[in-house]
Amino acid sequence: MLDLRKPLAALALAMAGSFAAAPAAAQSPIRIGYLSTFSGPIGSLGQDMYDGFMLGVEQGGNKLGGVPVEILKQDDQFKPEVANQIVQKMIEKDKVPIITGVAGSNVMMAVQRAIAEKEVFLIGANAGPSELAGAQCSPYRFVASWQNDSWAEAAGKYANDKGYKRMLLVASNYQAGKDAVAGFKKFYTGQIVDEIYPGVTQPDFSAELTQIGADKPDAVFAFVPSGGINFIRQYQQAGLLKTVPLLTVGMADGTTLPALKESALGIQSVHFWAPDTDNPVSRQFVEAFEKKYGRIPSNFAAQGYDSALLLDAAIGRVKGDVSDKKAFMAALRQGSGKSVRGSLRFANNNFPINDWYAFEVAKDAKGRVSLKTVATPLKNYQDSYHAKCAMK
Secondary structure, eight states: OOOOHHHHHHHHHHHHHHHHHSOOOOOOOEEEEEEEOOSSTTHHHHHHHHHHHHHHHHHTTSEETTEEEEEEEEEOTTOHHHHHHHHHHHHHTSOOSEEEEOOOHHHHHHHHHHHHHTTOEEEESSOOOHHHHTTTOOTTEEESSOOHHHHHHHHHHHHHHHTOOEEEEEEOSSHHHHHHHHHHHHHOOSEEEEEEOOOTTOOOOHHHHHHHHHHOOSEEEEEOSTTHHHHHHHHHHTTGGGTSOEEESSSSSTTTHHHHGGGGTTOEEEESOOTTOOSHHHHHHHHHHHHHHSSOOOHHHHHHHHHHHHHHHHHHHTTTOTTOHHHHHHHHHTOEEEETTEEEOBOTTSOBOEEEEEEEEEEOTTSOEEEEEEEEEEEEEOOTTGGGOOOO
16 A cells, blocks of 8 residues: 655645745735815815825835835815714724824814724824813824914914014914914913904905004914915005014915915914924925925925824834834824924823924025025923823
């Protein structure tokens, strides 16, 4: 009888050796939900955030932290009810462990609770409502941009430094607009002549400009993001720019200046970053963004890029294992040594500690209308609400 044991044993050893020599399976991509506003009045803002984020992803070879990622892009249309439906699908059907983006504070307030309750990480790249920086802070939420009040607080400090004694405030009538006014008043010590709250999507500001002309303040502070181009154009056309300085946040940057051009020259703005920010990461980002997209990056693009750098650093620290939520949470809290602002550091509430700069709309070395850094009203600034957050 033929003995098959030896040939079979040899075959088994050969097969075992074959499997041992086979390469390990490639790591599955991490699914990341990207929720932002890509249509309507602030669609350009959301697109710049996304473009900045995707530049960071592409520079890593479509990986973050050395791990492949799959980005699921969705338009919330600046509508909380639409955003809620998208988030539900991302979490329950797409099984994303991370959601990022979020342009509008109204959207952020609508979706943040459901995301945190499902222990999904939310990396905000723009909206930073005051409530979420204080008592409603969450270990699952990190904001890679700023707290809504902070740029306005820096603007109030800058208005003091400029010697403006009488200010009129204009802000869109929604959460971020109210936060901006509240923030400005925390540092501004002069007289508030009036507060005006136009509608969020209001296209015409003739009545508001007439009131400004009648009140004759020393300067105007304005935050009208969705109607910013029309507001600035009408302000300049009314001749007010020559007599009443305009100090803004979120209205004069790479999303609006290409349309405004010379009509915006002389406008003052406040933010933690501008295209002339002088550090290696920022210079490299500006050069790469202009080469890829053919335009000067906005502050929103810079925030999107920084959110990618944050995820890159944190995912790398946990070697791609974002399922270990405590470890990934700790990795995110370490921030990022690479950032357009130099480095990204978090306060106890998972909002960043920023330097805040004042800029003037001016022509750059290439003759393009851009932003020129003129002052630093606040340094190493933590937002006004971090003490109300129970996290340490």
